[in-house]
Amino acid sequence: MITLKHVSKVYQPSRDVKVTALSDINLQIDENEDIAIIGKSGSGKSTLMNLITCIDTISEGEYILKGIDVRSRSRTQLAVLRNQHFGFIYQNFNLLNHLNAYENIELPLIYAQIKKNERDMKVKTIAEKVGILDRLDHRPSELSGGEKQRVAIARALINDPEIIIADEPTGALDEQTGKQIIAILKGLHEQGKTVIMVTHDMDIAALSKRRITLADGRIIGDEQGVQA
């Protein structure tokens, strides 16, 4: 589904300064995978995620997503791709604070130009699935960390994308709540989605079926198998 060949990402913040965030990345990701991406701070984890989800552009190499050559796509087309194939979950939730839970979850549907009645049905269905149906009229400021992440998950699922990206999803949560969120994500994998989780927590990484290790902008490890 996702193929990266010799992909690199170089930043040039000023004329004389060049920063290579990623170099020579070769990666293949299929349907229904359960992946953890591990690495220290600055290893390029987030950059890799940004490239995969098309919110940043690759400097060199090739990226094929579901048969589409991403580099050849315009910004608008990429927006559509994101809307349809990816669901994002962030450490800091990245919800819009002036909208309530319902409106946050609904947002991707609006950009997919789905009509109001259909939207309503979908939002309620998904909210029930993640267990926040009763909190839909609350603003993020009125929700607990766990509830906010559930809203984020609901938003990520609303367009039924094949790939879920979670960037340190439990980073802002306590252990108990964190476990609940991980459980939900594992559940999604069981339903057939590809779940890619970026984390620096080895215990959480151990729960994934595949672990990709990054260091200094390169992949230094790619192993399968759940460690008990």
Place this chain on the structure above:
Amino acid sequence: MTIFLETVKMVGKVFRSNKLRTFLTMLGIIVGIFSVTMIFAVSDGTKDKISKEFMEMDKTSITLTFNDKYDQSSGQLQEKTTPPYEALQKLSRSSKIITNVTVSSPRTWKEAQEKLMQDALESGIDSNDPNAMYQQGNGDEGASQVNAVGYDFFGVREKLSTKVIAGRLFTKFDEQNQAYFAVISDQIAAEKFGSPKAAVNRTLMINNISYKIIGVLQRNSDQGTGPWDEQYVYPAYILHSTQQNQVSDENRYFSEEYILKVKATKDRDQAKQEVTEVLSNYMQKDQYNINMGFGDNQEATNNIMDLVTMVFAGIAGLSLIVGGIGIMNIMLVSVNERIKEIGIRQALGARRWHILMQFLVEAIALTLIAGVLGMILAQVAVSWLNTQHLGIVLAVNIKIMIAVTLFCTAVGVLFGYYPANKASKLNIADALRYE
């Protein structure tokens, strides 16, 4: 189309959820429109009033005053200057441009006047209002001011001739017969006789002499008239010719003014020449003054107007610039605050045009609503101020108001849209990181 409606709904949510920021943005526009509208309202009102006062001036008359000769050192009266009334009358008959020569000679009696002034000061009466002073004193003994005039005085001072509310004015016949007639003000008529109609044919005592009342004049009811206007209708008018036959009275103050009426404003220069010629046969130059009045200063008037306009426009312009900067400021800050939001929306699939449309609609809605509010506020303020008797009438200049509203809208839209445009082009990953 649905996406437009969705955008409008979204914009409504944004406004409601961040009322303070929305309000602050609108405030700059509202204040800008309000202040510029008010400045022009005051400016127009002021210019109007100045114009009116200049218009009110009698542009077709020349006044002559005469100076008695006094000894420089001792201050003693050397020679009384006697105006050649007959000669002047002859001039008005022969001149093609001078139509009337008449006299206006207000006089008051010394002792009584002094006492009245004192009383007035104590009781707070306007000592400039002859009618007020008349009422204060016992008018019958001549404590009041009267104006001894030529029979055609009311014709020359046109404004007065239209204010007869009972009886009649003097005629040439009255003057020739040196009749002891008086024309009085409506205030005195009401005071002494109950009503203007009742006053006609009754007797009025002035300085111990009785006069028959033949007419009543209405006081000028305009607010705030200038010194060139016959604001105060004298308590009583008597014939100048009659007065002259009286025994000279050391006890009175008087001034004499001869008024020449010309056919048209442009004739005044020529009239001045004609009068000078006649007078030179009777007296020296320093014994008389010719006053042309203000009417010929049309150009000066216009220059003053233009200056007033420029000054006010300058102030208004400055005010608008300041307002505009305020709008710019808040717009830029607003967009800056929302870079992360723009990033999130785009990550979720918003196209650039979604973002642009949202911010464009926001900017337009904000500025237009603020514009309308500003206009309403200005109109309300102007209406209220006009009930407060300020002396000038404020008028809202619709064209200016709309122009300013459009200007503010343009500024708001430009500075709301342009930074949003930039933000939407940002690398989404960077936008998401923006704090």
